[in-house]
Amino acid sequence: MSLMFNGIGVSRGIAIGDAYLLRRNQIDVTSRTLSKKSVPGEVRRFKRALKAARAQLLTAREHIPKDAPSDVSSFIETHILMIDDSVLSQRPIEIIKTELINAEAALQQQREELIKVFGSMDDSYLATRIDDVNHVIDSVLRALDDKAEQVVGAEHWKGQIIVADDLTPADTVTMQHHGVAGFVTETGGQLSHTAILARSLGIPAIVGVSSIRRYIKTGEIIALDGRLGMVLAEPTDDMLSAFRRQQKDTRQRQRELDKLIDTEAITQDGVQLTLSANIEIEEDLKALKRVNADGVGLYRTEFLYMNRDTVPTEQEHFKVYTKVLRALKGSPLTIRTADLGADKQVDGHEASRSRPQAHNPAMGLRGIRLCLSDTSLFIPQLRAILRASARGPIRVLLPMLTNVAEVAQCLRLIEQVKQSLRDENIDFDDGMQVGGMIEVPAAAIAAEQFVQHLDFLSIGTNDLIQYTLAIDRIDDQVNYLYDPLHPAVLALIRTIIDAGLKGGIPVAMCGEMAGDERYVRLLLGLGLTDFSMPPNLILETKRNLIGSRRSTLKKQVNALMAAQTTEERQALLDKINASAPEH
Ligand code: PEP
Ligand code: MG
Numbered sequence: 001m002s003l004m005f006n007g008i009g010v011s012r013g014i015a016i017g018d019a020y021l022l023r024r025n026q027i028d029v030t031s032r033t034l035s036k037k038s039v040p041g042e043v044r045r046f047k048r049a050l051k052a053a054r055a056q057l058l059t060a061r062e063h064i065p066k067d068a069p070s071d072v073s074s075f076i077e078t079h080i081l082m083i084d085d086s087v088l089s090q091r092p093i094e095i096i097k098t099e100l101i102n103a104e105a106a107l108q109q110q111r112e113e114l115i116k117v118f119g120s121m122d123d124s125y126l127a128t129r130i131d132d133v134n135h136v137i138d139s140v141l142r143a144l145d146d147k148a149e150q151v152v153g154a155e156h157w158k159g160q161i162i163v164a165d166d167l168t169p170a171d172t173v174t175m176q177h178h179g180v181a182g183f184v185t186e187t188g189g190q191l192s193h194t195a196i197l198a199r200s201l202g203i204p205a206i207v208g209v210s211s212i213r214r215y216i217k218t219g220e221i222i223a224l225d226g227r228l229g230m231v232l233a234e235p236t237d238d239m240l241s242a243f244r245r246q247q248k249d250t251r252q253r254q255r256e257l258d259k260l261i262d263t264e265a266i267t268q269d270g271v272q273l274t275l276s277a278n279i280e281i282e283e284d285l286k287a288l289k290r291v292n293a294d295g296v297g298l299y300r301t302e303f304l305y306m307n308r309d310t311v312p313t314e315q316e317h318f319k320v321y322t323k324v325l326r327a328l329k330g331s332p333l334t335i336r337t338a339d340l341g342a343d344k345q346v347d348g349h350e351a352s353r354s355r356p357q358a359h360n361p362a363m364g365l366r367g368i369r370l371c372l373s374d375t376s377l378f379i380p381q382l383r384a385i386l387r388a389s390a391r392g393p394i395r396v397l398l399p400m401l402t403n404v405a406e407v408a409q410c411l412r413l414i415e416q417v418k419q420s421l422r423d424e425n426i427d428f429d430d431g432m433q434v435g436g437m438i439e440v441p442a443a444a445i446a447a448e449q450f451v452q453h454l455d456f457l458s459i460g461t462n463d464l465i466q467y468t469l470a471i472d473r474i475d476d477q478v479n480y481l482y483d484p485l486h487p488a489v490l491a492l493i494r495t496i497i498d499a500g501l502k503g504g505i506p507v508a509m510c511g512e513m514a515g516d517e518r519y520v521r522l523l524l525g526l527g528l529t530d531f532s533m534p535p536n537l538i539l540e541t542k543r544n545l546i547g548s549r550r551s552t553l554k555k556q557v558n559a560l561m562a563a564q565t566t567e568e569r570q571a572l573l574d575k576i577n578a579s580a581p582e583h
């Protein structure tokens with residue numbers, strides 16, 4: 001009988017293959033008391049396991065594909081540093097010697113100690129370090145266990161789908177090297193290191209499918225859809241052929257889309273469109289170039305602050321921005337100033353450790369509020385952006401604006417920074433455009449005021465929807481209420497677009513809605529012409545929009561806006577999309 005499992009799809013793609021169950025989480029950590037004379041042997045056993053776990057990491061490092069993003073290697077490097085650190089390489093030996101216990105128990109004791117230290121810091125950045133500590137300790141424990149399966153040497157996994165409790169970043173790299181078709185894990189989330197690596201390495205993957213290993217056997221054929229987060233066990237022949245068709249269609253679709261790379265983005269009735277990219281890390285630039293995006297509409301700079309103890313210096317910011325500019329070869333770069341806080345916590349820095357914890361971080365000191373309250377965080381970034389503006393077309397984008405007083409404060413600060421650069425004879429673009437993200441409902445309603453002070457607006461629908469509908473964007477339990485079609489959301493988007501038109505400044509959208517195939521035609525009908533999205537969605541959006549007539553969509557959208565019920569709105573949206581090129 002076929003069985004279907006649902007989890008969190010973290011890396012798109014269809015995979016079909018034999019399941020390979022990795023049974024290795026039953027790590028034996030029973031404590032044994034040692035006689036004094038068996039201590040040296042136990043220490044040697046521990047050292048051998050440490051060496052084996054280290055060797056596995058070194059092998060994984062060797063296997064990192066040349067074109068893999070740098071975060072792939074940085075995860076592995078972090079684990080190598082950890083395994084070499086005395087807290088893992090020396091301290092367990094001391095515990096073995098003083099407490100006369102076996103290596104597993106000593107390691108476990110040290111793990112608990114480290115978790116206590118990290119945990120007491122009440123810090124989300126360090127929580128990700130706990131994951132790292134756990135991964136490294138588990139790999140040593142596995143090396144201590146003769147019966148545990150190791151990922152190293154898994155040549156026979158080619159074309160198989162690995163089903164495991166959890167995988168370390170090193171496992172993920174090794175698997176990619178051995179050509180696994182995909183993987184499913186019982187634990188993990190969208191933002192776990194393993195999920196990030198699966199996306200970077202292009203391995204279809206699903207995490208968080210609890211207890212799946214109880215229902216699947218090694219060698220049994222399974223299929224997974226990494227976009228939908230769905231795993232099928234013992235699929236019928238019909239199901240398998242449907243998956244194979246989908247796999248083929250996806251490849252064919254991509255080939256068709258690739259033909260649009262150099263096609264001009266213009267609608268059937270001659271409306272010129274801008275389709276730019278949202279980027280976070282330098283590596284996104286590769287994808288952006290591949291699809292020939294119209295520059296960067298949103299550079300989320302928070303990544304620069306992550307996985308470190310100090311805030312980046314002005315020079316570090318400058319170096320990264322100039323590197324991105326060089327890669328863009330003259331296309332515009334919109335740099336959003338640090339939007340830290342709420343779902344983008346980076347509490348590892350000394351500066352943030354001293355701040356009291358917010359009871360409701362999404363409504364607390366985040367985004368521009370944080371930068372204005374701590375200009376030592378803001379000014380180095382502004383200086384770097386301005387300095388880089390002398391090297392290429394840069395626009396600056398201010399996140400989370402609530403009122404125009406914040407805009408005035410930012411403009412004053414930018415002016416001060418410009419003056420100091422002039423005093424120091426440092427070049428910058430005096431005409432650099434300053435834009436604001438409209439993602440708080442109050443700012444959307446008052447958009448006409450913002451238009452008077454800014455050079456452009458960009459609609460952040462991720463937050464705009466969260467705040468308008470009062471639903472935490474990262475809380476699964478209220479996810480069902482996340483509704484871009486809600487009349488209040490649509491009315492706010494229209495208000496912002498109209499305010500820009502009236503005030504004569506451009507309005508873009510950089511929230512996820514701008515690249516969502518269900519809504520892009522609706523947005524065009526609302527008057528949006530500037531869309532910024534993850535690079536891999538650009539060609540699909542282009543195909544959708546260049547086959548459309550804005551004039552027709554405008555009428556259809558007006559009817560949708562006047563609809564009274566969710567069902568009516570959905571039916572009208574279906575009608576709008578029914579005339580999309582694919583249908
Ligand atoms: C948004 O809120 O829509 C947005 C683009 O910003 P972020 O997702 O980074 O909060
Ligand atoms: Mg936002």
